[in-house]
Amino acid sequence: MHKYHLGIDVAKAKLDCALRMPDGKYRNKVVANTPAGYTTLSLWLNKHGATLPHVCMEATGVYWEAVAEYLASQNMVVSVINPAQIKAFGTSRMVRTKTDRVDAQLIAAFCVERCPDAWQAPSPAEQALRAMVLRLDALQNMRTQESNRLDVARDAVQDGIAGHITWLDTEIKKLSAMIKNHMNDDPDLKDKQALLDSIPGLGERTIAVLLAFYADTQRFDNARKAVAFAGLDPRQHESGSSVKAKPRMSKVGHSFLRKALYMPAMVTLYKTAWGKSFRARLAASGKPPMLIIGAMMRKLVHVV
Numbered sequence: 001m002h003k004y005h006l007g008i009d010v011a012k013a014k015l016d017c018a019l020r021m022p023d024g025k026y027r028n029k030v031v032a033n034t035p036a037g038y039t040t041l042s043l044w045l046n047k048h049g050a051t052l053p054h055v056c057m058e059a060t061g062v063y064w065e066a067v068a069e070y071l072a073s074q075n076m077v078v079s080v081i082n083p084a085q086i087k088a089f090g091t092s093r094m095v096r097t098k099t100d101r102v103d104a105q106l107i108a109a110f111c112v113e114r115c116p117d118a119w120q121a122p123s124p125a126e127q128a129l130r131a132m133v134l135r136l137d138a139l140q141n142m143r144t145q146e147s148n149r150l151d152v153a154r155d156a157v158q159d160g161i162a163g164h165i166t167w168l169d170t171e172i173k174k175l176s177a178m179i180k181n182h183m184n185d186d187p188d189l190k191d192k193q194a195l196l197d198s199i200p201g202l203g204e205r206t207i208a209v210l211l212a213f214y215a216d217t218q219r220f221d222n223a224r225k226a227v228a229f230a231g232l233d234p235r236q237h238e239s240g241s242s243v244k245a246k247p248r249m250s251k252v253g254h255s256f257l258r259k260a261l262y263m264p265a266m267v268t269l270y271k272t273a274w275g276k277s278f279r280a281r282l283a284a285s286g287k288p289p290m291l292i293i294g295a296m297m298r299k300l301v302h303v304v
Helices: 035-047 065-073 083-092 100-114 124-152 155-185 187-197 204-214 223-229 255-271 273-284 289-303
Strands: 005-010 014-020 026-032 054-058 077-081 234-239 243-249
Touching: 005 100, 014 035, 014 100, 026 035, 026 100, 035 065, 054 065, 054 100, 065 077, 077 083, 077 100, 083 100, 124 155, 124 187, 124 204, 155 187, 155 204, 187 204, 204 255, 223 289, 255 273, 255 289, 273 289
Parallel strands: 005 054, 054 077
Antiparallel strands: 005 014, 014 026, 234 243
């Protein structure tokens, strides 16, 4: 059991920190979300005798990753929480005030009561692959936007848009090659890539995305937790005899994974033998097309 619990409300530029003392009182500190700020935070913790607190923070974009890695490297137990959990916890406590300071204290209180599991930092190879995969997705989105603009652009700006599309195509091609080489150069990623390549319906880019988020299988006790990580688990909504809504995809998870699995699920359902059999079985049970697609997305994670 930890005597000290540190809640951190993460923003792009700063970290609002709330240290819960053994007597239940709080000490607050704001530091910059930079390496210098992390050093200041460590000195502040040592000043209060909290050399190894249990640290909790929300998974806010990518802003939490650097501080989580730093604190974990200092042998601290770090837990990274889904923001929906903190929001529900605050509602259960009837918290009416919304400030960074209050949020940090709420995260620390959550840490005390729930004792969340420790976060495991991904390997450097996995971190690099994830960064490249997300960057590739951003470039592809930009290309789609520019292509749509080109169709309706006036003559005065068409050359500039066309030039940008050419540059994006070059960068996309270059980054795709970097991702492929990165997986081939890492023995662990290469072995797992070969395993995933044996699954009908998965292509090279989808495999890269899956390895970027699922390469370390020790993070998940079972396939159901891996499914929940992507927000593909079903959500039931029933109450008494009058409320019985149709089950829906929870979507309480990583939206990028759901986006990446949509087209592979379509390809699997309509282009592979096992996918066609899966689709026919669910269709015979009266399942609508969109539900079948979601079920295949979930099934792919199980198989992976």
